[in-house]
Amino acid sequence: ENSASAPPPPLHESPLPVQQFLAGFNIEPRPLKQFLTMKAHEQAVVMSQGPLNEARDPTAVLISRMVKVKKMALAPVEVDAQTSTNPWPSLAQGQMLGRPGMPGMADTQTSLESMASFVQGQ
Numbered sequence: 001e002n003s004a005s006a007p008p009p010p011l012h013e014s015p016l017p018v019q020q021f022l023a024g025f026n027i028e029p030r031p032l033k034q035f036l037t038m039k040a041h042e043q044a045v046v047m048s049q050g051p052l053n054e055a056r057d058p059t060a061v062l063i064s065r066m067v068k069v070k071k072m073a074l075a076p077v078e079v080d081a082q083t084s085t086n087p088w089p090s091l092a093q094g095q096m097l098g099r100p101g102m103p104g105m106a107d108t109q110t111s112l113e114s115m116a117s118f119v120q121g122q
Helices: 016-022 029-036 040-048 058-072 108-119
Strands: none
Touching (some): 040 058
């Protein structure tokens, strides 16, 4: 079976928090499939960045968040919602998403290339 052409898993079979996070948004099929097939802890990090309801382009915001999570290569961790305050543990350890000395300020060209290759499934 070619996974690139297979439909995404049915949203109603996803955990309730995932269903609630995506409810009411017309996310493009390929990024939707990629999100629904992510590991649960990766989905949790994406969702922890807040709802999509204020995004001008919810699909683009979802893609951007998924790229960041994949770049961080998070190891599976048990998350206790009552004691966990930092959804980005690698940032607490001094690792930055952007240029050295500029936390969160990713090189624009690199970010765009990452998003493009992620969406293309490479």
